Amino acid sequence: MTRRWLVLADDLTGAADCAIALGRRGLAAVVIWGHIRSARSRQEPILAYDTASRGLSAYAAAARHRDVLASQPGSGRLLFKKIDSTLRGQPAAEIAATLECLGSRSGSAFGVLAAAFPATGRTTRGGRILVNGRTLEETDLWRRDHTYPSADLVDVLATAGVRSEKVTLAAVRNGELKTILASLANVGDVIAICDAETEHDLHLIAEAGLYASPASVFIGSAGLAHALARLDVAESVEPLRIPTSKFGTLTVVGSLADASRSAALRLNATGTVVHFPIEPETLRNNNADRAKIATNVKECLAEGGDVLVEILMNEFPDMSLGPELVTSLAETLEIAVPVIGAFAATGGETAAALLSRFGVNGIRLAEEIEPGVALGLTIGSLSVPISTKAGAFGDEHSLIRINERLRAVRTRGSLI
Structure with missing residues (x-):
């Protein structure tokens, strides 16, 4: 089965790296911005939208996500909410708005959050992001630009009233992850914050998240998107025709x-x-x-x-x-x-x-x-x-x- 995806990101590069990750199995992928209603006519299996909300207030960023999701009812696409791997912007408010919209359609919502991107040195342990082995709060990235007083993901989500549960690395790897996530999904209106240090960890999370609920929203960076893509059978897509140019x-x-x-x-x-x-x-x-x-x-x-x-x-x-x-x-x-x-x-x-x-x-x-x-x-x-x-x-x-x-x-x- 070929899964169709809608990726929401707060900036352009995030939208692009998640979309191409999901499209690497041969699926056509496109990223757009501006008037979201034009997205309805897009037939590509992978559609990413740049909400341009990185620099907005929490209230405005949440409102923009609600507007986007309201314009895409019944799209038949799974939802991937891309967040910055160093928590810049307003991820908590955007996730809260996303859960609210999904819950209004189905009665409850369940999210799987895995922020790790091992290929770029981002891992998670104990519900905290590490950058090349250092806690996020220790990095120049955090000192220069951060929104929250703490980088603990439970605390971050709590600022927007989002309930979450940490899933430890041991739980990810011990063979019980499908049962754990399915149980949380059954409760509803909760985010499972999953630790991960390797691409195999992300594979286990992606597989269990899809099993837990057909309406799971996946939250993370391109690392999780790659893991989800690997669960699809590879297809072939017509190669892009690139115009030659004499210009630089x-x-x-x-x-x-x-x-x-x-x-x-x-x-x-x-x-x-x-x-x-x-x-x-x-x-x-x-x-x-x-x-x-x-x-x-x-x-x-x-x-x-x-x-x-x-x-x-x-x-x-x-x-x-x-x-x-x-x-x-x-x-x-x-x-x-x-x-x-x-x-x-x-x-x-x-x-x-x-x-x-x-x-x-x-x-x-x-x-x-x-x-x-x-x-x-x-x-x-x-x-x-x-x-x-x-x-x-x-x-x-x-x-x-x-x-x-x-x-x-x-x-x-x-x-x-």
Whole structure:
């Protein structure tokens, strides 16, 4: 049986990496944003929607999820609620709204939460997320951007009135998981928070979650999505037709994560790209410098050169400026749209702002370059190969690999 999925994510890169994970067994996958009602006409088995709620208040993020789910009654799709693996945004409020909507249809709702993504160093033990073996609260990611006083997942969900039960690693592995989850599903209106350290753990959770209830909502990151996909029989899908292009690749780094900044430094050091670092004050105030940068970027791309645009940040960045900066950057680079041969971006907010400004309203996904890095073709007035990467995923060589792959795709017109 081919399962059809609706993925809800609070940013673009999250929507893409979960959708391509679910689609890796040969199923067509697409990610869209904007007017959700247009999703009803999409026939792809895997449909992901970017709610763009990462920066919203808990109330507004919950309301957006209710609106999305209300617009998709009787879709015949299983639901995957993607959450950020470091708990940024408003996952508790969004999960509460999701359970509320599902419960209103069936009388009760049951969720299986597994936040681990072992391929990117995210594991869970005791209902807490670990990043490369360190508790989430110990990381720079948490210190720079967090919503909750504690990263204990039971406490996080309780802030939105969601009842949950921890399922220990021993319980995941001892052969009783199906019975445990089925019992919780029978009670209803509860989230099972499952520990996991390996892909096999996630496989056990996915299998037991599907067994527990036909209406289970799965909550997690691309690690759980991969596990669910492996339970389906592989199919074949018509390969994407990629237009060849003589124009260069535009790579934009807007994420503050160390992984993205290190990767930008490495890519620049290869000498294969022209680097355009942009100060925040330039994006906020200096129209003359912005115009000059835009012209130079356009000329470079038109000549077939690859370009790296990076929003510079100091040691203590003002997080509140993020939306303003990426909006300004999108306006700045719009002039270069006709000569973009391929596009890559780190950070979901950055990618969504630029693509929307460029006339793109979706991405037809093709494959996963590496964990958390999706490759596809833009949908809309601009049709070019694209790669999206969550800011904190990957290593210092990720952007080099992405740039090389996009160059090969746009020059050969093939994903192979």
